[in-house]
Amino acid sequence: MTYPLVVENVSKQYGDKTAVNSIRLQVKQGEIYGLLGANGAGKTTTMRMVLGLIYPDQGTITWKGQGYRDELRSLMGYLPEERGLYPKVKISEQITYLAELRGMKRSAADRSLKEWLERFEVSDYYNRKVEELSKGNQQKIQFIAAVIHNPEILILDEAFSGLDPVNVELLKKTVKSLRDAGKTILFSSHRMDHVEELCENICILHRSNTILQGSLKEIKASFPRERIVLETETRVHGLEQIPGVSSVNEGLNGYEIRIERSEAAQSVLQVAIEQSVITRFQVMEPTLNEIFIQKVGGQHE
Numbered sequence: 001m002t003y004p005l006v007v008e009n010v011s012k013q014y015g016d017k018t019a020v021n022s023i024r025l026q027v028k029q030g031e032i033y034g035l036l037g038a039n040g041a042g043k044t045t046t047m048r049m050v051l052g053l054i055y056p057d058q059g060t061i062t063w064k065g066q067g068y069r070d071e072l073r074s075l076m077g078y079l080p081e082e083r084g085l086y087p088k089v090k091i092s093e094q095i096t097y098l099a100e101l102r103g104m105k106r107s108a109a110d111r112s113l114k115e116w117l118e119r120f121e122v123s124d125y126y127n128r129k130v131e132e133l134s135k136g137n138q139q140k141i142q143f144i145a146a147v148i149h150n151p152e153i154l155i156l157d158e159a160f161s162g163l164d165p166v167n168v169e170l171l172k173k174t175v176k177s178l179r180d181a182g183k184t185i186l187f188s189s190h191r192m193d194h195v196e197e198l199c200e201n202i203c204i205l206h207r208s209n210t211i212l213q214g215s216l217k218e219i220k221a222s223f224p225r226e227r228i229v230l231e232t233e234t235r236v237h238g239l240e241q242i243p244g245v246s247s248v249n250e251g252l253n254g255y256e257i258r259i260e261r262s263e264a265a266q267s268v269l270q271v272a273i274e275q276s277v278i279t280r281f282q283v284m285e286p287t288l289n290e291i292f293i294q295k296v297g298g299q300h301e
């Protein structure tokens with residue numbers, strides 16, 4: 001396997017503050033790589049180094065085997081976390097200008113902009129100023145600014161924040177189609193459900209260091225299964241008293257039971273069978289949210 005984007009033992013200091021400490025990433029073509037971490041963990045700093053906007057103090061970043069060089073500008077697209085459009089300038093003017101900076105001809109940029117506006121169902125914004133748009137629609141325009149020049153590598157920092165559920169789906173679908181078109185995508189998010197849906201591999205940063213990294217599937221399989229979903233036709237009593245059960249939550253459809261050791265699952269099933277007809281019994285893998293909280297939560301600032 002050759003990886004187009006390789007970050008090798010990269011560190012970055014700001015004064016005596018270490019923002020990123022010796023991190024390593026290998027991102028495939030046609031994948032969305034998840035970069036996770038609490039606020040201040042070092043995600044944006046890492047992305048800005050990949051983009052060549054700031055330089056690592058140590059380590060190397062290579063794109064198809066070579067270090068940063070100016071030609072990469074036109075191959076990279078960036079959706080920054082802090083949005084940076086000019087409020088008073090027309091969308092058509094500023095997006096085509098940004099595309100020209102990335103090496104596009106104005107006519108091609110204009111054509112591409114019109115296609116993207118249509119795809120996002122906002123064609124009438126072509127002549128509008130950014131300040132006239134809602135936050136969510138400004139976000140869509142900012143996304144267009146990142147992809148208009150058809151970059152090979154895409155850096156998306158909190159791409160879906162501030163969007164309503166319909167627009168989240170629209171952008172998610174778009175990111176997936178860019179992945180399927182062979183783009184190499186680095187994606188940060190605080191929404192673990194989005195990461196679970198989009199990313200094959202992840203890296204969780206905590207206070208500048210990598211605390212968990214690898215295939216999401218393997219990471220999930222390596223954590224114990226401590227949650228049971230139980231649905232029965234009638235109520236079941238005494239679940240709390242089963243040895244190894246740490247909590248029982250009764251919901252509308254049944255129970256969510258937490259266990260401390262895997263043998264307890266068998267006892268829960270036994271007790272439920274004795275009292276009712278079971279319509280669902282499932283020992284669940286941990287969610288990424290649970291894993292994140294477990295790894296980061298206890299030491300959160």
Ligand SMILES: Nc1ncnc2c1ncn2[C@@H]1O[C@H](COP(=O)(O)OP(=O)(O)OP(=O)(O)O)[C@@H](O)[C@H]1O
Binds near residue numbers: 014020037043044045
């Ligand atoms: N220009 C800067 N000067 C000094 N310190 C900085 C600078 N940029 C970032 N830092 C520090 O480096 C650390 C990592 O910041 P970074 O922005 O990369 O975190 P993040 O993971 O993107 O956080 P968030 O989720 O809040 O966006 C933080 O402690 C931050 O205060």
